[in-house]
Amino acid sequence: MAEKYIARSKAIAARMLGGEMMVMSAVDSTFFTLNEVASTIWRAADGRTPLSEIVAGKVCQEFDVDPEQAQRGADRFVNELSQHGILLVSEQPLVDSVPSAERP
Amino acid sequence: MTATFGTIAPETISIEIGGKAIALRTQDPSFQRVIENRYAGFVKTSAAPHLEFDIDLCEPSESSADDALEVRMEAGDWVLQWGDLRANWNPDTGQGHIRQSFSPYSIDCVLRIAHGLILARQGGFLVHAASAIRNGKAFLFSGISGAGKTTISRLAPPDATLLTDEISYVRRDGNRYIACGTPFAGELARVGENCAAPLSALFLLEKGLQNRIEPIHPTEAIQRLLRNILFFADDPELVKLLFQSACEFASLVPIHRLVFVPDQRVWDIIR
Numbered sequence: 001m002a003e004k005y006i007a008r009s010k011a012i013a014a015r016m017l018g019g020e021m022m023v024m025s026a027v028d029s030t031f032f033t034l035n036e037v038a039s040t041i042w043r044a045a046d047g048r049t050p051l052s053e054i055v056a057g058k059v060c061q062e063f064d065v066d067p068e069q070a071q072r073g074a075d076r077f078v079n080e081l082s083q084h085g086i087l088l089v090s091e092q093p094l095v096d097s098v099p100s101a102e103r104p
Numbered sequence: 105m106t107a108t109f110g111t112i113a114p115e116t117i118s119i120e121i122g123g124k125a126i127a128l129r130t131q132d133p134s135f136q137r138v139i140e141n142r143y144a145g146f147v148k149t150s151a152a153p154h155l156e157f158d159i160d161l162c163e164p165s166e167s168s169a170d171d172a173l174e175v176r177m178e179a180g181d182w183v184l185q186w187g188d189l190r191a192n193w194n195p196d197t198g199q200g201h202i203r204q205s206f207s208p209y210s211i212d213c214v215l216r217i218a219h220g221l222i223l224a225r226q227g228g229f230l231v232h233a234a235s236a237i238r239n240g241k242a243f244l245f246s247g248i249s250g251a252g253k254t255t256i257s258r259l260a261p262p263d264a265t266l267l268t269d270e271i272s273y274v275r276r277d278g279n280r281y282i283a284c285g286t287p288f289a290g291e292l293a294r295v296g297e298n299c300a301a302p303l304s305a306l307f308l309l310e311k312g313l314q315n316r317i318e319p320i321h322p323t324e325a326i327q328r329l330l331r332n333i334l335f336f337a338d339d340p341e342l343v344k345l346l347f348q349s350a351c352e353f354a355s356l357v358p359i360h361r362l363v364f365v366p367d368q369r370v371w372d373i374i375r
Contacts, residue, residue, distance in 0.1 A: 011340050012344075013343065013344040013347035013348060015347075015348070015351045017322050017323055017326070017351070017354075018321075018322055018323070020323050022323050022326060022327075022351070024330070024343070024347045026340035026341070026343040026344050026347075027340055027343075029330075029343060031327050031330065033323045033327070
């Protein structure tokens with residue numbers, strides 16, 4: 001299976017509040033509240049680190065979760081946010097600079 | 105003595121909301137009177153305007169209120185189109201033009217959008233909310249249509265000053281926010297008082313079986329606030345600004361859920 005690289009879109013506004021990340025699309029104003037696990041993936045979405053590495057190195061290290069279950073959940077999360085243009089997904093590293101996780 | 109004929113000096117009316125005046129110039133004395141009556145209490149003769157509009161009146165077209173409102177930036181100008189209303193203004197020079205039929209509602213539309221855009225750059229916003237001042241403190245009551253904005257306004261006791269029953273003007277002032285009166289009336293059909301006070305709380309309205317104030321999770325509060333902020337421009341940068349403004353607002357102003365029975369006792373818990 002091809003590796004997946006994820007990067008935060010520049011067309012979003014985001015802010016961390018009480019352990020949750022709020023993300024709003026600047027294009028269609030869709031609003032998401034990310035839980036702690038999703039926030040961890042969000043912060044690590046630098047366009048250079050493969051998603052599998054984020055899951056193994058961040059999610060599974062910081063949370064008590066089965067690796068396969070974590071990978072499936074991460075795939076679903078990435079798929080949903082990418083449909084709204086909030087996360088960019090590629091099979092190659094995304095070389096453009098990625099905006100700050102909180103104050104784009 | 106010199107008599108002049110043929111040229112009528114356009115009459116200028118300055119309408120000041122939230123301390124920001126917008127000047128309207130029209131050649132038509134009867135339309136001038138319509139504007140003066142519509143915005144009574146907000147007309148200022150000496151205020152230096154933030155924006156100045158020349159108004160040209162045209163015949164009404166077959167457009168309807170269901171026409172889509174469009175606000176966009178075009179070659180440095182904001183352009184607003186809605187039915188037979190077309191307005192454009194340059195935010196740098198402060199000069200603009202309105203072409204509309206003989207209707208005060210078109211002016212209302214221009215004022216709301218112009219103020220919304222001005223406020224967005226300054227950390228404030230217009231929000232679907234009733235607002236009132238009591239004991240020197242301002243309170244916002246926000247909610248979608250039917251949530252109770254007009255009801256809570258109608259129930260306000262005599263010692264409360266109503267700022268609006270429909271659209272509240274919120275501006276940033278250092279580490280606090282100020283609620284200002286607006287002439288934008290809802291079902292109450294009553295123009296708000298032209299005064300202002302520091303905001304003490306935002307209540308998100310819900311009708312219920314008893315009066316109570318409930319805490320609300322911060323992220324839900326921000327999401328609900330954002331839903332009620334008026335914003336029309338298709339401009340991602342301004343959307344980002346409003347998101348940040350809503351977050352800042354929520355960090356400085358208490359936000360609660362106000363469940364209320366539609367009778368006057370609800371005001372006993374708003375102080």
